[in-house]
Amino acid sequence: ETGVTQTPRHLVMGMTNKKSLKCEQHLGHNAMYWYKQSAKKPLELMFVYSLEERVENNSVPSRFSPECPNSSHLFLHLHTLQPEDSALYLCASSRESGQETQYFGPGTRLLVL
Amino acid sequence: SQQGEEDPQALSIQEGENATMNCSYKTSINNLQWYRQNSGRGLVHLILIRSNEREKHSGRLRVTLDTSKKSSSLLITASRAADTASYFCATYDTGRRALTFGSGTRLQVQP
Numbered sequence: 001e002t003g004v005t006q007t008p009r010h011l012v013m014g015m016t017n018k019k020s021l022k023c024e025q026h027l028g029h030n031a032m033y034w035y036k037q038s039a040k041k042p043l044e045l046m047f048v049y050s051l052e053e054r055v056e057n058n059s060v061p062s063r064f065s066p067e068c069p070n071s072s073h074l075f076l077h078l079h080t081l082q083p084e085d086s087a088l089y090l091c092a093s094s095r096e097s098g099q100e101t102q103y104f105g106p107g108t109r110l111l112v113l
Numbered sequence: 114s115q116q117g118e119e120d121p122q123a124l125s126i127q128e129g130e131n132a133t134m135n136c137s138y139k140t141s142i143n144n145l146q147w148y149r150q151n152s153g154r155g156l157v158h159l160i161l162i163r164s165n166e167r168e169k170h171s172g173r174l175r176v177t178l179d180t181s182k183k184s185s186s187l188l189i190t191a192s193r194a195a196d197t198a199s200y201f202c203a204t205y206d207t208g209r210r211a212l213t214f215g216s217g218t219r220l221q222v223q224p
Contacts, residue, residue, distance in 0.1 A: 002155065033211065043156075043201070043214040055210060090155055099143055099205040102212060104155030 003027040006091050006105035013081065014113050021076040021108045023091030031097035032074040034066060035090040037107070043090070049074060050097040081112045118215045119202055125221040132189040134218040136202030137182075145178055145185050146203045146212070156201065156214075159187075194224040 004025045013019050025032065034046040046060045049068040063085075065077040074091055088107045094100035119136050126132050138145065144163045148156040162169045162178045162185065169176045175188040189196055199217040206213040 002157065004155070006155075042216045045209060045211050045213070048209075048211050088153065092156075097210060099212070101146060101158045101161060102156075102203075103158065104148075106155045107153070109153065 002103045004091060004093055004103050004105035006108050008108060010109045012111045015081060018079040021089055023074040023105055025072055025093040027093060029093040029095050030071055031094045033092040034076050037088040037090055048097055055097060083112050086110055086112045119218045121218060123219045126192055127223050128192060128194055130192055132192050132220055134187045134200050136185045136215060138204045142204045147176060147187050148201045148203060150199045192222045194222050197222045
């Protein structure tokens, strides 16, 4: 257990659905991250939040919408996704943003049909 | 662009042997980190080595850092089947203000 939880662990959705991924950290960290991991591709940074403010939006399509209501929770809202969005979505947190060690959740395996 | 790149991409060894993975990076760093990922799971931090350190140990792990060559290596001694996983190095990307991970080395330890 890393202190970072993600729900759901698996999700199957159609291209017209709207769903949300949830991440919660119990470590008292101030920074949280969303990553996308596709088969045979490096880990892709999607969003960075520091003290609940987005500090990085890595040219992610608008069909992915993050939300950070407080420093312990991070959401990724999904709508009108494409099959190529199928991947493992990983949440991580760190004490501060930057070069700190990151603690990862177990991920949500997403399949878009 | 990827800051850290690992090689080999895949490595298969027998239990009890040592496994060495290498990481190369492009820009100046303050530290370099190694992470491990079991199939389909989240990454787990293994070890962090600072730019003023040349070698660091943690249990069966030994990490070296050569800033002149912009490279690092991770050595796992006396490997076990449970060490089967993907291993990633990570460095800080000042442009993105976040860690950047390489493509990883997939290690298979045969029992």
